Amino acid sequence: MGVIPLSPLDLALAAALVLALAAVAWAGRLGVARGLLVAAARTAVQLLLVGLVLKVVFAQAGLGWVAALAALMLLLAGREVMARQGRRFRGPWGYALGTLSMFLSAFTVTVFALTVIIGSVPWYEPRYAIPLLGMLLGNTMNGVALGLDRVTAGAMAARAAIEARLALGARAAEAVAPLRREAVRAGLIPIVNAMSAAGIVSLPGMMTGQILAGTPPMEAVRYQVLIMFLIAAGTGFGTLAAVWLASRRLFDGRERLRLERLR
């Protein structure tokens, strides 16, 4: 059983729905029509381009191609994390913190899943490696961005409280512990919620996709559970790494709070 192919006309019909929504928004002067159309156009163009790239990479199937695409995905995710920070670290740290954390967690979890769990041959088989890494990076990115934002914004807000503890003789790690806890929680809440609601409120996208493509439901469910667990681990370890690195970078060697390192 294969998937029913979609013709350009089918996509045009779906696009008509978005156009209708934009028309209503425009008529009602809701101020979102333009943004909606631009976003819809971006979706179509970006996904088409990715489709072309994946076609080439799947055809080549070399480790070099997979690695190059993975590196590009990581760098773009790093940029996205940086752009989402209300206050980020000055200089290279602003980019490196999030990117390094995502690299450490998402790549490790992906390689572990490919080699030990799935056992695809070769292990970097792009049909498995790229979608898996994509899902892990996308979710890890959210956790890392939320966690980092909470650390930096929280440090600005809690400056007096943190310095009060330092002044009374607390170590930096002790003074920043509540902030760390809160930031890790913030980063992990989305995946915890997603796991709690999976199957009850929402049918996860990958499982839905596999079912549409003809995979037996129980097979699709097993893959979805695997993905959820991988995402939880990737997001969790990525957020922990980012929060830990960021909260260390807030202090110098003499354990002084150095908020001027943020912009």
Added chain:
Amino acid sequence: MPEAKLEARGLSVRHVGPIGLRVPDGRCVGLTGPSGAGKTLLLRALADLEPHTGEVLLDGRRACAFRPHEWRRRVMWVPAEAGWWAETVGEHLEGADDALLARLGFGPEVRGWQVRRLSTGERQRLALARALARRPEVLLLDEPTAGLDAAARAAVESLLAGWLAPGRAILWVSHDLDQLGRVAAAAWALEGGRLAPLTGAVAWA
């Protein structure tokens, strides 16, 4: 003149300094100066909370010979507007006994109070209590009575006069020259980034 308990040599922090300063053992030294002169910055640098150049010594030992938190536990900055990290007062008062609280006008029930409901004056006295409870050797006091009425101010002054003893010292920042005359053995003015001996109609104890 007793040995210096706390001493700064060539201390520079941003627009302040270089400054040399001795706080003799068992004494209180006053510090005044216009707003924005850098008095708070100087206290923060002495507590090693602000990057600086030059040396600060406690009993002749340089700050870098101490681990940062151990230095700050000994040379303790009490800011004019203290920060609070927990909801109830008691969570901040580790090591404070009831006698200390009583001298500052609080009963033991203060431990259960909500920090956000405290008045400015209550915050100021409790910030002093939590600092004293941690047994510092040098207190760096930033306007410790600015928000207090006359009775509470007198209580704080007498508490600190009684606290001073060999092995301890105070650097007391205040705009109130009469107060510095009561509490300090000597006083300095910080102006234009430099220290000058305070002269005028203040009679030194």
